[in-house]
Amino acid sequence: MESRLTCRHVTAGASYLTLMPLRLEEMSLDPYIVVFRDFLTEAQTEAIKGIAKPRLTTSRHRGPGGNFISSMVRTSSTAWLRESVDDRKKLLVNMTRKIEFATGLHALESSAGEDYQVANYGIGGLYVTHTDYLMINPDPRAYTPWEHFMGDRFATFMVYLSDVEAGGATVFPRAGVTIWPKRGSAAFWWNLYRSGAGDENTRHGACPVLHGSKWISNKWIHYNDQFKQYKCGVNTWDKQMVP
Ligand SMILES: O=C(O)CCC(=O)C(=O)O
Numbered sequence: 284m285e286s287r288l289t290c291r292h293v294t295a296g297a298s299y300l301t302l303m304p305l306r307l308e309e310m311s312l313d314p315y316i317v318v319f320r321d322f323l324t325e326a327q328t329e330a331i332k333g334i335a336k337p338r339l340t341t342s343r344h345r346g347p348g349g350n351f352i353s354s355m356v357r358t359s360s361t362a363w364l365r366e367s368v369d370d371r372k373k374l375l376v377n378m379t380r381k382i383e384f385a386t387g388l389h390a391l392e393s394s395a396g397e398d399y400q401v402a403n404y405g406i407g408g409l410y411v412t413h414t415d416y417l418m419i420n421p422d423p424r425a426y427t428p429w430e431h432f433m434g435d436r437f438a439t440f441m442v443y444l445s446d447v448e449a450g451g452a453t454v455f456p457r458a459g460v461t462i463w464p465k466r467g468s469a470a471f472w473w474n475l476y477r478s479g480a481g482d483e484n485t486r487h488g489a490c491p492v493l494h495g496s497k498w499i500s501n502k503w504i505h506y507n508d509q510f511k512q513y514k515c516g517v518n519t520w521d522k523q524m525v526p
Pocket residue numbers: 402410415451452453454487488489490499501
């Protein structure tokens with residue numbers, strides 16, 4: 284069967300990208316998952332790891348009761364980095380601006396994008412399959428006013444800050460996609476349909492690191508701030524197929 288997946292250069296109508304288009308590789312059309320090759324330079328990935336290293340603590344994730352816990356579901360360390368803090372402002376703000384150009388989404392305002400979450404996995408480090416969207420409890424009281432204001436995690440922009448010598452792939456079992464970590468590459472996918480409903484087929488996980496160490500950085504982009512660029516569509520299951 285002929286593959287419908289393509290690779291292309293992306294300028295997204297942004298003059299900033301005209302002289303250095305992004306290199307996009309489609310990994311899946313439904314759900315829509317792409318990889319941007321060489322999104323960050325080696326110097327940028329090293330600088331981000333340098334800022335994150337002294338701030339790493341045991342990773343936590345949302346547990347069955349809705350609160351954040353650490354468990355064997357996710358065995359990594361994480362640090363949260365906010366763009367506005369002085370020592371990192373230029374690097375992180377530029378990175379977020381580039382994410383905005385690449386995706387057409389708002390990501391810099393605190394209501395649109397979360398702080399960067401940098402994660403480091405040692406040998407055996409993994410993240411069991413999960414969805415990145417979190418607001419699955421039908422009881423609205425389960426969420427804070429701020430969570431209601433931002434909406435759920437519409438899209439994920441995840442940059443690999445390291446190569447991994449063996450293991451450590453990001454896998455989407457339902458979509459049949461495997462992404463091997465490559466320093467500077469970035470994976471992007473939509474967690475929600477255009478309507479805001481969660482797309483179960485975006486379920487993904489991080490395979491155990493077998494040799495070496497793995498570093499990633501997540502920027503989660505939220506739903507409610509995007510309503511001007513991305514209309515909600517007529518049907519619940521309408522999808523985004525950009526960039
Ligand atoms: O490390 C990976 O490859 C995936 C990480 C992930 O899914 C997450 O942090 O939500």
